[in-house]
Each structure stands twice: as C-alpha cells, then as structure tokens.
Amino acid sequence: MDNAVEIEQLSFSYRTSKLVLHVPALVIAKGERIFLHGPSGSGKTTLLGILAGVLKAQDGSVKILGQDLTRMSGPARDALRAAHLGYIFQMFNLIPYLNVLENITLPCRISPKRQERLNGRSREDEAKILAGRLGIGQIVADNVVDLSVGQQQRVAAARALMGAPELIIADEPTSSLDEDHREGFLQLLFDQCREIGSTLIFVSHDRRMMPLFDRAISLSEINKV
C-alpha cells in the first residue's frame, strides 16, 4: 500500500441525475507533490470533497491510504479525515473566535491520532515549532481577525500540517496572495511536507507554479464525463 490515493471507476453526481465526475483511474503515490488544475466548473471542488470524504461517490472505489471511502460510514470518513488529512482552503481558513495557537492546535484536539503523532510533545509546543518554521512564530497569541491574508494562510498551513497527516489537500491556497508571497508560501509548504513525509495535492489554475511540482494532473483530462 504505497499509494496515498487510488481511484477506480469513480462516478459522482449531486442530487440531480446529471453526472459531474467520472474518473476511471487516478493513482497518487505517497510523498508525491501533485499540481491539480482545470478550468472552473470542471469538478475540482467536487473531487476534493470526495477525496476528503465529505462527499460520497455513488460508484467505483476511492482509496485513501488504502482505505476505501465508498465502503465507509459518514462518521468513519470524518474520523479518517480528522486523523490523516490536512485541508487548506482558498481563504477564510480560521475559526474567528480562537487565537492563532488555538487554531493551529485544533486538529490534535479533534483527533487523538494526530495528538499521538506528536511523540509526547505538547500540542502547544508543536504548534509553536511549526509556526516558527512557517515564519509566524511572533503572532501565535494573536487574534486571527487581526492577521493579514498571507499570515492567515500560513496559520492555515500550520494547522493542516499539525500532527503530521499523510495527505495535505490545498484548494487554491495561494490565489488570495500577491505574487511575491505565492512562491514563498509554496516553498514553505513543500519543505514542511517533505519534513513530515506528506503527500500534497495542490489545486490551482495558476500554471506558472506547475513546474515546481512532481507531477501535474489536468482534471479535464482524467474526468471522462
């Protein structure tokens, strides 16, 4: 089981019978850095929802770290996501009433498995270390509403990396950043993913970043709807 993601004959439709996704095959190896791109409306967000286990495919199999999401119950998928997946949104990633440190430590409070992987370190210490590496060590006690967008995305990255999940999904995390910060953010994300050995699925339509990744997948090519 050396693959982070294994999709076979995946079909998905929302309540209407119209098929949104049909992916005959997609394999992502562990540790790979994937650039996923496609025009708007090509089903990117839907695919991410399926990979994260929030949406359930009607047909086919979707294996994440060897476990088939299509055969799991909702709570089991939630637990799998909590334990093994880090997710970064395009923007507004943070819970407004928690401070930076509390936002970063959330995954470990929700999933005991994420806490276990800290190897005995307290989650606050771990969060501070991560924050330091991402260049936000100075603001851990701050209110998240006071942060700049760039800082917010770094906090989101730190939270996704917390407790070393095997898979990180980032849904256009750099689109709200200006050009100078984009590459810096990406580099930090790469470094940290390498550090903990995570697989990274990075969604963007900014193809200039494509060469920085191990592999690029075009959703319009793999989606046979």
Place this chain on the structure above:
Amino acid sequence: MILFSLAYRSLINRKLTTIVTLLSLGLSVSLWIGIEHIRGGARESFSNTISQTDLIVGARGSPIQLLLYTVFHIGTPTANVTYESYEKIKNNRAVLWTIPISLGDSHRGYRVVGTNEDFYRHYRYRQDRQLELAQGHAPSEIFDVALGSDVAQALHYGLGARIVVTHGITNSRGIMDHDDKPFTVVAILQPTGTPIDRSLYVTLEGIEAMHIDWKEGAPPIKGQETPAEKIKKEDIKIEQITAFFLRTKSRVQTLALQREITNFSEEPLTAVVPGVALSELWSGISYGEQVLQVVAIFVVIVGLLGMLMALYTSLNERRREIAILRALGVGPVKVIFLLVLESGLLTLLGTILGIGIVYGSLLLLQPIIEQRFGLHIPLRPLTATQYGYLTYVVLGGIAIGLIPAWKAYRNALSDGLSVRV
C-alpha cells in the same frame, strides 16, 4: 471536551447577542420564579394575618363574610352579637381568651375598631407575633384612640392629635360625624403587615359613647347630645359588639365549641375556623395568581424564541466556521451537538442568572416590600417543583436549539467544504 469549549468560545465571541439573550432569558426566568415567590409570600402573609385564634364568632351569616369584615376589614357586618351572649361564651370552660370587636365607624376611610385591652394582649399574627406599640400606651379612656402605623403615617398624626370619627364607612368626611365627641391619639402601633396597620382602635366604651344618644340608628337632634365630658366610663353599659375572636384552652375543643356556638339558643351565631375560611377564600381569589403564572410562562417562551432568533440568524455567518470544522473532521452530527450545546449553555446560564436576579432582588427589596405593601416574602430555597420548572426551561432551550442545529446540519451536508462567501 473540544465541542464544549468551542461552544463556549463561540458564545463569548458573539458578546452582544449572548448578553442580550442571557438577559432576556434571565429576566423571563426571574419573572416566573419571582411570581412563584411572591405568590407563596402573599399566600403566607394572607393566612398569617391572624394566628392563634381558633374561632371567629359573629352574627349568623356567611363564614367568609365574617372573616372579611373582622380580619380584613372588608365589607360591613349585617348584625351584632349581644354582650350577654359574648360574656356567656367567654365564660365557657373551653375558652382561654377572647377579643371583642365592635365595627361600624370610620375615620377618613380607615376603619375604627372598638375593642379592649385583650386585643393588645392576645392578638397574634404571623405565627406568634404580638402587637407592639411604637409610641404611647394602649387606649384605656373612653376617648382614647390607637392608630395603625399606616394611618399614622398617611394622615400625619402624632400622639395627642384630636380626631373625629365618622358614623358608617366612607372615604371622605361623612354626613354624620361624631364631631361632638372627638378622640385623642394615645398610641401608634408598630407596622404588622396586616389590615391592622390601616385601622384605628378605640375602646368598646368609646364606641358606645359615640352612639349614646342615638335612637334606632338615628343621631340625636343637634344641641341635645350628651356632652363628652359628662360621660363616665363606669356609667357606660356595653349592649352589643360586632364579633369576637376566641382561643380555646385546647385546640381539640375547637370543633365541639364551634358546634355549641352554632346551636347557641339565645341568638343565631356563626363561628368560623379562620384557617378553613382563609383557605376557602384564597382558593376563590387564586385565579389571579394562575393568570400571572400563565403570563410568566409565556414570557419564558418569548425569551426562548428570542434565543432561537439569535442562534438562527447567526447561522449564515457561521457557515464558514462549520465548513472549517467539517474539514477538520467534525461530523455533521457533532455540528448539531455543538449548536444544541450553545442553546443549552445559554438557557442554563440564563436560568442561573434568573435565579440570581430573583434572590438578589428579594434580598434587596424584601424590607422595602414588607414596609410598603405589608407583604413578607421569605427567602427560601427553590422547591422541587421550581427545580422541575427550571429543568423544563433548560430542556425547552435545548429543544429549541435543535431547530438552528438542524438547519446547520443541512447546511453542513449541502455545503461540504465549499461555502460561497
């Protein structure tokens, strides 16, 4: 527990809404519990108006009416009791003491009650409280009068003031004033929180003296009145009284004595057990308190609906937050739990606040209420029934929380990880 702390932090974050919701819940709960307390206090004050009296005896008539005009000074007696009958019963072996009272006159709307020293000696209210004089001495002369504390305060009378008693019960100066025989204030009573505060007390002889020349209920012709200074206490023969209170030597004799008085051969009499008549009377006027209680329940429901509105309107701005929690692996059922936890926490805190408000204000206002309204509201722990009510409030809050929680659940399922902001 992560959800608990999230619910708590989220409530703290929405400070204004939370405070307003808490206040509205707290005030509505305090209204409910407060009414319960006042109800209890009023009922108790009511039944504590007269204590240790085993029977009230008056002319044959309705027991409640007898209670009303003797104890509460409401309504007018229809007939009197002859002094001979009174003395006969007074000397019954079973009787420990009696207090005769004579009604029918007033002073500026306040009742004037004729009685004797036994009143000051034996009358008890609120279990075992005795009448006390704030100033002066109990009336002993014919034209002496003691004032209830409210009367003294309202009319600004002090010791030595001379007052004129009006024949009959009127609020203004009556047509027939006993102005030929003014009374002198010799005592002012301590407040009791009973109708005693609103009455004036003279001697039985005083009542007789006022009516000394009256024939068949008509006043004497002007100029033919016996001058007040010519009336001697020893010369006055008391013909009749209105009613009397009595206490038996042993309470087990009460019912036997009551039967004996009812069958009294010389004249038709009625004897009532105050406790029985009081509770009968109370059940008659307790509709009001039930209405109040229903109103209070509706206020609590309005409070809960206010919370529902606050939570429901906050849902839209919280869709993002819920999507983040979903991405972090929080299941949709836990999203329901989170919101129900918030409503539960709000109602619980609101209820505690309400209890706080009730006891805080009782503690503060108790002496003032007692002084102003003569209502003693005891500070008591909540009863089991009240705890029951409060449990219903919290359960109601949780149940109401299910509505926004269900909406959030549906949002969470349809939004997944994508929320258009």
